[in-house]
Amino acid sequence: MPGLSHAANHGVLWIAIATGLGATRNRRARRAALRGLAGIAIASTTANVIAKGLTGRKRPGYEMPVRIPVLRRIVPVPTTSSFPSGHSASAAAFATGVALELPPLAPPVVVVATAVGVSRVVTGVHYPSDVLAGFAIGIAAGMLTLYWWPLRPDRPPQARRPRCEAPASHAGEGLLLVVDPVARTAAPRLAAWLRTELPDAEINEVSEGQDVRSALRSAAGRAKIIGVAGGDGAANAAAGVALDAGLPLLIVPAGAVSQFTADVGITSAEAALAALRSGDAVHVDVGVAGVRSFLNASSTGVYADLTRARERLERRIGKRPAALFALIHALRRASPSDLLVNGRRRRVWLLFAGNCHYTPPGFAPSHRPDMSDGKLDLRVVDAEVPFARVRVIAAVLTGTLSRSHVYRAWAAHSIDIAAADGAPFRVAVDGEVTDAGAPIRLAKQPGRLLVYCAASPAGAANAAPAAGAADSEG
Numbered sequence: 001m002p003g004l005s006h007a008a009n010h011g012v013l014w015i016a017i018a019t020g021l022g023a024t025r026n027r028r029a030r031r032a033a034l035r036g037l038a039g040i041a042i043a044s045t046t047a048n049v050i051a052k053g054l055t056g057r058k059r060p061g062y063e064m065p066v067r068i069p070v071l072r073r074i075v076p077v078p079t080t081s082s083f084p085s086g087h088s089a090s091a092a093a094f095a096t097g098v099a100l101e102l103p104p105l106a107p108p109v110v111v112v113a114t115a116v117g118v119s120r121v122v123t124g125v126h127y128p129s130d131v132l133a134g135f136a137i138g139i140a141a142g143m144l145t146l147y148w149w150p151l152r153p154d155r156p157p158q159a160r161r162p163r164c165e166a167p168a169s170h171a172g173e174g175l176l177l178v179v180d181p182v183a184r185t186a187a188p189r190l191a192a193w194l195r196t197e198l199p200d201a202e203i204n205e206v207s208e209g210q211d212v213r214s215a216l217r218s219a220a221g222r223a224k225i226i227g228v229a230g231g232d233g234a235a236n237a238a239a240g241v242a243l244d245a246g247l248p249l250l251i252v253p254a255g256a257v258s259q260f261t262a263d264v265g266i267t268s269a270e271a272a273l274a275a276l277r278s279g280d281a282v283h284v285d286v287g288v289a290g291v292r293s294f295l296n297a298s299s300t301g302v303y304a305d306l307t308r309a310r311e312r313l314e315r316r317i318g319k320r321p322a323a324l325f326a327l328i329h330a331l332r333r334a335s336p337s338d339l340l341v342n343g344r345r346r347r348v349w350l351l352f353a354g355n356c357h358y359t360p361p362g363f364a365p366s367h368r369p370d371m372s373d374g375k376l377d378l379r380v381v382d383a384e385v386p387f388a389r390v391r392v393i394a395a396v397l398t399g400t401l402s403r404s405h406v407y408r409a410w411a412a413h414s415i416d417i418a419a420a421d422g423a424p425f426r427v428a429v430d431g432e433v434t435d436a437g438a439p440i441r442l443a444k445q446p447g448r449l450l451v452y453c454a455a456s457p458a459g460a461a462n463a464a465p466a467a468g469a470a471d472s473e474g
Helices: 003-008 009-022 025-053 084-102 102-124 128-148 181-184 190-197 212-217 231-245 259-263 269-278 303-317 320-335 388-398 459-463
Strands: 175-179 202-207 225-232 248-253 280-289 292-294 297-301 339-340 344-355 374-383 407-412 414-419 425-428 430-435 440-452
Touching: 003 009, 003 102, 009 025, 009 084, 009 102, 025 084, 025 128, 084 102, 084 128, 102 128, 102 190, 175 190, 175 212, 175 248, 190 202, 190 225, 190 269, 190 430, 212 225, 212 231, 225 269, 231 248, 231 292, 231 440, 248 259, 248 269, 269 280, 269 440, 280 297, 280 344, 297 339, 303 320, 320 388, 344 388, 374 388, 374 414, 374 440
Parallel strands: 175 202, 175 225, 225 248, 248 440
Antiparallel strands: 280 292, 280 440, 297 344, 297 425, 339 344, 339 414, 344 374, 374 407, 414 440, 425 430
């Protein structure tokens, strides 16, 4: 018991467990670790700084030292207030965060957290009521993280029901699949694995500098299914070819984390091939920015800089913390944009147009419950209100951006944007930044794209990585 109690000093035990979860390369495990550590930050501040500062309860070790056997004592006895137990608060906060994100891991983590609380009583540094109060604070802190960081639901998007018929290809017959260079960098054995699994498919590896869209178009006439292995940029290129040819699209996750494939339940290369072999598919909406299509979002203002900065950080610290640091970095260095939005002049920090409604509200949209709602998810951060830059950062830190006067969100079928002075302006389409030399219209093509999707959310989430895709987080 003394050893376990010492291990939890300063959160070392929980940091070690979080480090282990982060090293698994499993996205849910990483989110569990980050949520647990966020809960500890809240619980530790509440228990050790606020609550202890308001109480002055003496430790049991001072009140009745003779009743505590020597082998069970912690020496020296802590001198801070006994109420509440900071160790118990941190333990409960971490266990709550892990349980929210990764329920199968909840029982062992809860057992360890409970043991830490018990150790504080056994060693004579806390009364049982101190530990119970600490547990209550920790659970509340863990649940409070949902306010800033809502859970991503496991249920499938509405667009995946009812399913649509698509060719079922067991050995890759009729499939033209291009492997993007980014995919080969992330998973060097991916192309070889795909050729083994799909011997009848035509699989082409695009060289550095070669365009994925051109490689697909040149061979699309002899295909029944268009496929691509890569991230969101490659998926966007393949979607345009599939739309023009009227063919279904198969996306094999590789390289950077793919927002689109995650939203249709394809979280691994195995899940993609399972959908291909079973013919599971669904019609989804496609967004249009001028003459370019997008699967996820189009944006202007600082969002392009924010996205690039976030992507550099999110593999190391997670998407939410990375998005916060990226926002502060982008706002500190950038200037607002003067735009005409539907003919009205507006000075904005960013304008975001998502393909279908994203949740949660705010500056870091996570996922889409419905992939075929026929609307754009429009979000604007206004730069005209006083102290807009500071108010945006403060609202993000407090989780109140969706209710802030600097933020506005609405849904529409289309929107027209242009630079107020008529000059070219930057527009990001699924993360790729281009210059728009004239006013452009952001609009929707409802239900146009037939894309292979996972048969069930559980099957997609639990699929083991393939030999060729083991290096990709999908």
